[in-house]
Structures are given as C-alpha cells and as structure tokens.
Amino acid sequence: MTKQIIRKIADDTDIVGSHETIKLGNFRHDRNLEHGKEEWLTPPEIIQAFGPFDLDPCAPVKRPWATADNHYTIEDDGLLRPWQGLVWCNPPYGPKTGDWLARCAQHNNCLALVFARTETQWFQNHVWPHATSLFFITGRLSFYHVGGEKGGTAGAPSVLIAYGKLADQRLRDNQTIAGQHLQNLPSKLIRLHLKNQTNE
Numbered sequence: 001m002t003k004q005i006i007r008k009i010a011d012d013t014d015i016v017g018s019h020e021t022i023k024l025g026n027f028r029h030d031r032n033l034e035h036g037k038e039e040w041l042t043p044p045e046i047i048q049a050f051g052p053f054d055l056d057p058c059a060p061v062k063r064p065w066a067t068a069d070n071h072y073t074i075e076d077d078g079l080l081r082p083w084q085g086l087v088w089c090n091p092p093y094g095p096k097t098g099d100w101l102a103r104c105a106q107h108n109n110c111l112a113l114v115f116a117r118t119e120t121q122w123f124q125n126h127v128w129p130h131a132t133s134l135f136f137i138t139g140r141l142s143f144y145h146v147g148g149e150k151g152g153t154a155g156a157p158s159v160l161i162a163y164g165k166l167a168d169q170r171l172r173d174n175q176t177i178a179g180q181h182l183q184n185l186p187s188k189l190i191r192l193h194l195k196n197q198t199n200e
C-alpha cells in the first residue's frame with residue numbers, strides 16, 4: 001500500500017533540469033529548484049475583485065501583472081521588510097506558510113489567500129485565533145504561471161483570510177467571487193489541544 005502511494009507520488013513528479021513540475025490531479029505548479037520557490041500566481045479576477053492593495057510582500061521577480069502598488073520579491077525578502085498599508089499576501093507554499101501568516105496577523109491590515117487546509121498547524125495557530133473573517137471560495141481556483149498562462153485546477157479549495165477591518169470590508173463588498181463569508185469570528189475560539197496530535 002505504502003509502496004503504491006510512493007510510486008504514485010513519483011509518477012506525478014516530473015523533473016526537467018532545474019525546473020520541476022508537480023502534478024496534483026489535473027493541477028500542475030512550477031517550482032524553481034534553484035531558489036526553492038514556488039510560483040503560483042493569484043488569478044487576476046481575485047485581485048480585481050478585492051483590490052486595490054498597497055503592498056504585495058511576496059511577488060514574483062518577473063510578473064505578468066501588478067498585484068499591488070508596491071511589491072517585494074524573494075530578492076528583497078519580503079518577510080524582513082517593513083509592511084505598509086493594505087497588504088495582499090498569497091504566500092509561498094510549504095514550511096514557511098506559517099511565518100507569512102504570522103506576519104499577516106501581526107500587521108493586521110492584510111488579505112491573505114491560502115489553501116483551506118484547516119487541519120494544519122499554521123491554520124490552527126495563525127488563522128483561527130487572529131482572523132477577522134474568512135471567505136471560503138466556491139469551487140477551486142486555477143492559478144497562473146509567471147508567463148501569464150492559466151494553470152490547471154488547484155488540488156484543494158482556497159480561502160481568503162481578512163486580518164483587520166479594511167480587509168474584512170473588502171470581503172463584505174465583494175459582488176463577483178462566489179463563496180461563503182464567515183463573519184464576526186469570536187475573539188476567543190475555544191481550542192481543544194490534545195497531545196500527540198500534530199499536523200504540518
């Protein structure tokens with residue numbers, strides 16, 4: 001059984017030179033192995049629906065469109081830079097996602113887009129206790145490649161996280177993207193934490 005799963009993962013991973021394309025069902029995303037970064041761009045209709053934004057702290061070096069008035073890239077390291085105004089954050093996926101969401105929560109003037117992985121530690125630690133509201137998008141998004149081409153359908157649903165009043169208002173004003181807006185999250189969610197129960 002385990003061998004079958006490992007073989008399936010191996011079959012779903014193509015490596016061509018320094019550029020790896022991972023397939024998750026019909027969804028493919030590019031990972032630049034030289035920088036260990038993932039380029040997985042927000043569909044422009046999402047930026048149009050919820051923008052404009054003052055800053056995208058994790059934008060591609062070469063981008064097909066602006067996501068905000070100002071951008072930081074991996075060359076700047078947007079996690080270490082000052083953040084100003086309403087921030088748009090579709091962070092790099094992987095082990096650093098929690099660091100980016102922690103920064104979003106600290107800034108408290110941010111709209112973040114991540115997979116709706118409610119079981120993960122980063123969701124438990126940096127979303128539920130700090131989000132002002134959540135918008136679970138209906139269906140699955142198709143993310144874009146840095147050349148501007150649309151990729152396949154994502155392997156998981158997505159959620160927008162409002163940190164702060166302005167981001168929450170953008171979710172309330174939305175008339176174009178279908179989904180469920182979970183508003184007025186209680187300031188104290190009751191959390192039951194059990195030993196030996198960990199997720200990534």
Ligand SMILES: C[S@@+](CC[C@H](N)C(=O)[O-])C[C@H]1O[C@@H](n2cnc3c(N)ncnc32)[C@H](O)[C@@H]1O
Pocket residue numbers: 037038039040041042056057058059060061067072073074075076077078079089090091092093
């Ligand atoms: C999921 S993509 C989203 C891109 C863009 N924010 C958007 O919404 O379309 C994550 C981006 O973060 C960039 N990135 C990775 N590490 C970074 C860092 N330390 N500082 C700034 N950007 C970074 C990657 O190059 C990639 O373009």
